[in-house]
Every structure is written in C-alpha cells, then in structure tokens.
Amino acid sequence: MVDQRSIGVALLYLLLLMLLESTLEQQVQQRLSSRIEFTALFELRSSLGLRSRDWPRKVDPCTSWNGIRCENGSVTSINISGFRRTRVGKRNPQFAVDSLANFTRLVSFNASEFLLPGPIPDWFGQRLLTLQVLDLRSCNVSGVIPLSIGNLTNLTTLYLSDNRLTGQIPSTLGRLLSLLVLDLSKNSLTGSIPSSLVSLRNLTSLDISLNNLTGSIPPGVGSLLKLQILNLSSNRLTSSIPAQLGDLDSLVDLDLSSNGLSGSVPRDLRGLRNLQTMDFGNNGLQGSLPVALFPSPSQLRIIVLRNNSFSGDLPEVLWSLPELNLLDISHNNFTGMLPNSTLNDNATAVVLNISQNKFYGGLTTVLRRFISTDLSGNYFEGRVPDYAHDNSFLSTNCLQSVSSQRTLTECVSFYAERGLSFDNFGPPNSTEPPATESRRSNRRIIILAAVLGGAGLVVLLMLLLLVVLCFRKRSTRNHRGIDVGAVPARETSLSPVEGINFSSLGDLFTYQQLLEATGDLNDANLIKHGHSGDLFKGILEGGLPVVVKRIDLQSIKKDAYLSELEFFSKVSHPRVVPLLGHCLEREHEKFLVYKYMPNGDLSSSLYRKKSSEDDSLQSLDWITRLKIAIGAAESLSFLHHECTPPLVHRDVQASSILLDDKFEVRLGSLSEVCAHEGDGHQNRITRLLRLPQSSEQGSLGSSTAICAYDVYCFGKVLLGLVTGKLEISSSSDTEMKEWLEQTLQCISIYDKELVTKILDPSLLVDDDLLEEVWAMAIVARSCLNPKPSRRPPMRYILKALENPLRVVREDNTSSARLRTTSSRGSWNAALFGSWRQSSLDVAGIPAASTTRAEGGSSFKHSGTTGSQGSAQNGGGDHSSSRRRHSKEIFPEPPKPQQDIERKDRD
Numbered sequence: 001m002v003d004q005r006s007i008g009v010a011l012l013y014l015l016l017l018m019l020l021e022s023t024l025e026q027q028v029q030q031r032l033s034s035r036i037e038f039t040a041l042f043e044l045r046s047s048l049g050l051r052s053r054d055w056p057r058k059v060d061p062c063t064s065w066n067g068i069r070c071e072n073g074s075v076t077s078i079n080i081s082g083f084r085r086t087r088v089g090k091r092n093p094q095f096a097v098d099s100l101a102n103f104t105r106l107v108s109f110n111a112s113e114f115l116l117p118g119p120i121p122d123w124f125g126q127r128l129l130t131l132q133v134l135d136l137r138s139c140n141v142s143g144v145i146p147l148s149i150g151n152l153t154n155l156t157t158l159y160l161s162d163n164r165l166t167g168q169i170p171s172t173l174g175r176l177l178s179l180l181v182l183d184l185s186k187n188s189l190t191g192s193i194p195s196s197l198v199s200l201r202n203l204t205s206l207d208i209s210l211n212n213l214t215g216s217i218p219p220g221v222g223s224l225l226k227l228q229i230l231n232l233s234s235n236r237l238t239s240s241i242p243a244q245l246g247d248l249d250s251l252v253d254l255d256l257s258s259n260g261l262s263g264s265v266p267r268d269l270r271g272l273r274n275l276q277t278m279d280f281g282n283n284g285l286q287g288s289l290p291v292a293l294f295p296s297p298s299q300l301r302i303i304v305l306r307n308n309s310f311s312g313d314l315p316e317v318l319w320s321l322p323e324l325n326l327l328d329i330s331h332n333n334f335t336g337m338l339p340n341s342t343l344n345d346n347a348t349a350v351v352l353n354i355s356q357n358k359f360y361g362g363l364t365t366v367l368r369r370f371i372s373t374d375l376s377g378n379y380f381e382g383r384v385p386d387y388a389h390d391n392s393f394l395s396t397n398c399l400q401s402v403s404s405q406r407t408l409t410e411c412v413s414f415y416a417e418r419g420l421s422f423d424n425f426g427p428p429n430s431t432e433p434p435a436t437e438s439r440r441s442n443r444r445i446i447i448l449a450a451v452l453g454g455a456g457l458v459v460l461l462m463l464l465l466l467v468v469l470c471f472r473k474r475s476t477r478n479h480r481g482i483d484v485g486a487v488p489a490r491e492t493s494l495s496p497v498e499g500i501n502f503s504s505l506g507d508l509f510t511y512q513q514l515l516e517a518t519g520d521l522n523d524a525n526l527i528k529h530g531h532s533g534d535l536f537k538g539i540l541e542g543g544l545p546v547v548v549k550r551i552d553l554q555s556i557k558k559d560a561y562l563s564e565l566e567f568f569s570k571v572s573h574p575r576v577v578p579l580l581g582h583c584l585e586r587e588h589e590k591f592l593v594y595k596y597m598p599n600g601d602l603s604s605s606l607y608r609k610k611s612s613e614d615d616s617l618q619s620l621d622w623i624t625r626l627k628i629a630i631g632a633a634e635s636l637s638f639l640h641h642e643c644t645p646p647l648v649h650r651d652v653q654a655s656s657i658l659l660d661d662k663f664e665v666r667l668g669s670l671s672e673v674c675a676h677e678g679d680g681h682q683n684r685i686t687r688l689l690r691l692p693q694s695s696e697q698g699s700l701g702s703s704t705a706i707c708a709y710d711v712y713c714f715g716k717v718l719l720g721l722v723t724g725k726l727e728i729s730s731s732s733d734t735e736m737k738e739w740l741e742q743t744l745q746c747i748s749i750y751d752k753e754l755v756t757k758i759l760d761p762s763l764l765v766d767d768d769l770l771e772e773v774w775a776m777a778i779v780a781r782s783c784l785n786p787k788p789s790r791r792p793p794m795r796y797i798l799k800a801l802e803n804p805l806r807v808v809r810e811d812n813t814s815s816a817r818l819r820t821t822s823s824r825g826s827w828n829a830a831l832f833g834s835w836r837q838s839s840l841d842v843a844g845i846p847a848a849s850t851t852r853a854e855g856g857s858s859f860k861h862s863g864t865t866g867s868q869g870s871a872q873n874g875g876g877d878h879s880s881s882r883r884r885h886s887k888e889i890f891p892e893p894p895k896p897q898q899d900i901e902r903k904d905r906d
Helices: 004-030 035-048 098-102 147-151 171-175 195-199 219-223 243-247 267-271 316-320 365-369 408-417 434-475 511-517 558-570 622-642 681-688 703-723 726-730 733-744 753-757 767-783 794-802 804-808 823-832 867-884 896-905
Strands: 068-071 074-079 108-110 133-135 157-159 181-183 205-207 229-231 253-255 277-279 284-287 302-304 309-313 326-328 333-337 349-353 358-361 370-374 379-382 526-530 533-539 545-552 579-583 589-595 607-609 617-619 657-659 665-667
Touching: 035 074, 035 098, 147 171, 171 195, 195 219, 219 243, 243 267, 358 408, 365 370, 379 408, 511 533, 511 545, 511 579, 511 589, 558 589, 622 657, 622 665, 622 703, 622 767, 622 794, 703 726, 703 733, 703 767, 703 794, 726 733, 753 767, 767 794, 767 804, 794 804
Parallel strands: 074 108, 108 133, 133 157, 157 181, 181 205, 205 229, 229 253, 253 277, 277 302, 284 309, 302 326, 309 333, 326 349, 333 358, 349 370, 358 379
Antiparallel strands: 068 074, 526 533, 533 545, 545 589, 579 589, 607 617, 657 665
C-alpha cells in the first residue's frame, strides 16, 4: 500500500511545478518581444529627454522602466506623469512623441504635468486606435484639438485640461460613445458647446469650465442620464438654465457659476435628488427661488447663489437641510425674516453668507447652527444675542450697540415701506428722541476735538521746527553711507474690516478641509515661517495643490491679515499671487489659501540641485532672470501707478517674488501693503517751512518717497540677479553697505567690461547678452540712489527692462545724427521724463575710473543736453571734457524748448 505521506509530497511538488511554470510563462509574456516597440521606446526616451533613472539602458523596459506596462510582449500603457527631463531635454522641449505610432496595442498614455509644448499631432486619431485613456493635463499643450480625435472610439477617459488650447470644441468628439470622462477645462476654447456632445450617453463627468465658450447650454444635456459632474463655470454662456437638467437624477455636482445666464431657475430641477453641490453664482439670474428646487430628502451640502438678482423670500426648507455645509446667497435681493428655529435641531452647518440682501427683523436661534456668518448689508434690528457675536459680520444693518450701522433715516424708511415701525436706536426708557441726543453728543465731540486740535497744532509746529533744524545740521555733513529713505509707517494701512468684500475673496474653506489638505498642518508640509504666518503646502480634495497660510492672532497683529484680505478684495492682477479662499471660523487662528507656485520663490529658484543624485547646483539662465525682473517690475508698476490711491508693497525681496511652473512672476508677501493718497498736510507744512529738499530721508507723507522705498528694494533684487547674490538682502546693514560700495564701483555707463567683475560666475552670456546684463546693472544702480526723490518711478524702470539694449546703445541712423541730442539721450529723456540721476548720488562713494579706453564701448555720450550736435561739428573738445567728468547714469533730458525745436525739425 502506497504511503499517503509520499502521495501528499508528490502532489505538493506537482503543484509547485505548475505554479513555477505559470510564473515563468507570465514573465515571458510581460517581457517586450517586439523589436519595433523596443526601438520606439528608446526613440521616445530620446525625443522627450527622459532621464536614465526612470528609463535605464540595458534592461528590459517592461520589467524595469517606470510607467511602462506590457501584456503578451507588447506595450499597453505608458505613464510619464510628473517625470523630469534631462538638462539637454530641457533646452528645447517639444511635443515630440512620433514613436507612439509604433505601439499597436497601446491602451493608455498619461503625460500629465510633463511639459509638451506644441499642438497635439493629427495622427493621434489615426494611429492610436486602441487608446482608451489619454491624459494630457497641465502639459502646456497649445493649438486646436484635432478633429481626428473623434476616431478614437475606444476612449473612455480624455483629459486635456489646464493647457493653452484654442479654437472650438470639435463636434467629432460626439463619436466617442464609450467616453466616461471628458475634461477640457482651463483652456482658451471659444465658440459654442457642440450639440453632438449629447450623444455621449455613458458620460459621468463633463468639465469644460474656465474657457471662453459662448452661446447657450444645449437642452440635450438632460439626456446624459449617467452624468454625475457637470461643470460649465467661468465661460460666457448666455440664455437661461434648461429645465431638462432636472432629468439628471445621478448628478452630484452642478456648477454653472460665472457666466451670463439670465431668467429664473426652472422648477423642474426638483429631480436632482442626489445633488450635493449647486453653484449658480455670478450670473444674471432673477426671480424667486422655487421651493421644489430642494426636494426632501436632499443631499445638498454646498449652495452658492451669490451675485445674482434673486428676490422674494428664501424657502424655509433651506434652513434645515441636514447635510448643508455652506450657504452663500450674498449680493441678491432676497428679503424676509429669519425663522425662529431650525426644522431639524440636529442639523449643523459651517458657513452662512446672506450679506447684501434685504433681510430684516431680529436675529434668531437659527444662527446657532452656523459656525461663521456674514449678515452685513441687510436691515436686521434689535439686540445681538450672545451666540451671534463670535465669528459674525454684522455691519450695515439696523442693530443696537454695533458699530458701522445704517442711519436712522434709512432704517425707518425701509421698515415703513413694509408697514412696520422702527425705533430700534433709542436707548431704553429714554424720553429724548435718539436723533436729538445724537446731535448733542456730536456737538460735544466737535467742541472737544477743536480744543485738543488747537493744542496739538501748536505742539506739532514746535516739533516741525526742531526737525527743520536737525535736517539742516545733517545736510551740512558729508554722508558716506547708504540710506534707503523712509519706510512707511504701520498706521498707513488699508481701510478697516467693514470695507472688505468677502464675496470676492475666493472660496470659503472649513478648518477640517484645510487640516486634511495639509496633513493636520504637519511639519513635513511646512514651507517656511513667514513674518505674517506659517506657510504649508496642501492638496485639496480634488487634487489641486495650494499654499495655506496659518495666522496665529496671539502672536501676530490682527490688522496684518485684515489688510491682506482688504487688498485682495479690491485688487486683482495677473502678477499678484491668486488668493483661492480663506477660513476665518476659528477665534485665534485664521487661514488664507493661495495658488501653489511650483517653482517657489526667486531666492530658492535661482540655484537648484541638478537632480536628487547630483548635488551640484544649476542656476537660472539670463533670459529667465530678465523675464523675472520684468515680471516683478510689472507687478510693482501696477501697485504704484495703476491703483488709486497708490499701493506700496514694503516687502520687496527675492522671497516675495513667487514663480509659477513657467517662471512667470506672481508677487507675494502682501501683508505689509499699505495705501497712500498723495501729498498730505505734513508735506505742505514741510514745504512751507522750507525743509531742505536734499534730505536723504524724504518726507514720510510723500507718495514719491514711500514708493521709492519699493524702488530701492527692487534695485537690490536686480543687483542680486546680476551678481547671483540674492542672499545679501538678509545680511546686516554694515555688510550690505560694504557690499554695495564694492559692487556699485563696477557699474559704469562708460565701461561695459567693468560689470564682468561682479557678474554671476554661473552665467554664460555672449556679447549681446552681456549688454543686457550691463543695462540691468545700470538700472539697479539708479534704483539704489540714497535720495528717494532721485530714484526713477517704477513705470520707467519697467520700460528700461523691457528695452535693455536701448539703455546702452545709440541709434546711428542718419536722421538721428541731425538731432541736437543723441538718440540714446532722447530715448532716455522720453523714458525718464524730468527725472535726473547722477552717480555722484549713488551710495556717496567714489565711482570707478570713468575714462573710457580706446576700443571700449561703442556708443557716444552727451555731457550736457544738446551737446552732441556741437561735438559732431567740431565742438567736441569741451563736450568730451565735460562728459568724462559727468558720471551720469542716464543723460539729462532735453529742456522743453529744445523738445519743441526738435519736433519742428522732425
């Protein structure tokens, strides 16, 4: 009889053998057997400039290359998402993927966040017929979407978002009947939404937001019954909301905000029983809100209806939606009174914003359910209950014992229109009309202010006389140091919190959302400790990277973050870092959420490690440095010259200049921004007392002096870009002074070669680029004049950086020779207006030798206005002698009479 143990061992051995054979067979299938595809992979590796770390040589791609999957010996999936190019590959990145045509069984190609500048090849839709997933998000793709994409009938997922695509959405996309996800958002697509898209009956997500689409929403969208996400926001769609959208009973997220939609909200939308997010904000919708829009049971968590023209009472069911987290109906014409209590006492919400409407009556217990409320701009009356004080904005109402309320006349008139009486402002048991008591109180205040004002004026005049004497004594001394001019005082802040338009400050985030995004504010996500708060990197639920600033009000002044909020509520510019939202629900902690800048700030991007394997540093090339300088100048020019009143940044340094993925500048560190409204009384009194104009400090009230502080700081940034020593800004005053004294001696308008002594050794520049470096150094030196009044305005600095060669080159055309001044001099005169700059002012240090050697700089110099003409006609000796001792950074502008004569001759 056979031993049972032997049988068991034999069976186990047989099972292991079968398993081994299966594993070997699977490995054979996974190995790349096609020689054509093997060659194509290496061609793709070369054309895209991929690193050997990701795709190494001398190994099988299917088993050892990152992002490569194979089946039955052929490549089925290529994923290069987030890969980095080699140094050579970065020089000229292109959409060079021709070898993809050789992969006959390719199912998925994912290149998201890998730069592929250029158009999508038309052959994509002719050769990649097996493709099911095409992901080109954030690839810098440009051009139009090829019509041939409609031939990829196996596609289930098509991501083309966050690129530079233009033209119309091709109607051929309607052939992609297997498509589940279509994302064309964040591009520059135009035209209307093609009606052919309604044929995509399997579609679960359609996102074409943030484009320039026009026309109406196709009614046939209501036939996409599997649709869960529909985002058409931030386009220019018009007409009304089609009632057929109510048929989308699977819809979870509906965003039609920031379009030009009009008319009323259809009652037929009551079919959206699974809807969790409804955003109709920033349109032209009107009429009352139908109660049927909120069926029971409802899953709604976010309702945004802000900036429309809705009117009438708010449906009472809104106050008791069990899942509600955010209700924003601000800037409408809703009216009515708050309910006394919620229909569901267990329901809680986070944020309520009903500001700028026509609600009235008393504040009720319904507010207990909200953590943060904005009730400003209504007509609420009565006392404010304790539970409504914390984290509530109550300005511009008719409430008792609250500042910044409406006038008695406004409140009485509003309530009288509704047949109601209003005596809310009168104190209890008062027999005197409130208006009379107010007038008497005001009279006492005026008398007291007059007495104190007179005494204060006498003291002020005495102090000013002392200041005048001090300045006159100082003006007789020979100063050798560098003075940046007066730093604006902290009191020159922006307007108070009541003036903040919170509806323009992006999204309202909850504290829990930000904790999840930043890993509970983990130190691993800490970017740096800023002077106005700690900065953390975070990832929102949808995958969007952000920067979260945590502001601890126990260690930082409250007005700092309020000033920043005020700034963002009134100022918007492409060169300013975008504020995505905020969270103000906590008492001692506030949070601001900004767009994440992939390249950090200038101080961290000027030098970077070549790779994680190579510790050597690679610096930014000159073209990128000049681009950054121009971008920063654009942002400051906007603040100084396009804002009314002018805004002063007060914290211009390399760490304030943020850089996106394309090294475009976004100005950050905005908590110190202050507004200045021009010359005030202090300046007039100063001029009356003849305060010496040569004062290096400048007057505090002078807009020129304050803006000149930004100019001085910007000059240090420019000098850092030239020398590569951005870190010098963080050094002590003594070290900074010594460094500037040594550096500025190597910047001469007459000798280009001098600048090579301070040039960043890592910069490789030819002769033409060296002239641009020279020009930037000259501009930097002009910004660093110790006298604020002698520094150029920022708009002229911007023009100089945009045309650097015209700062240092002369136009030698025959017409230019006939003019009384050099063309370079006339160009600079037009550029800098009446501003004059002498290097004798710069740092108060001896300039380097200004005698120009033979064969040096090729351009001519005019010592005085109009001297070049006489020099060319034989009067050159005197002009040349004058020029050698001039040391001017920019030529003096021509006098007005000479301008007139020149125009007549031209």
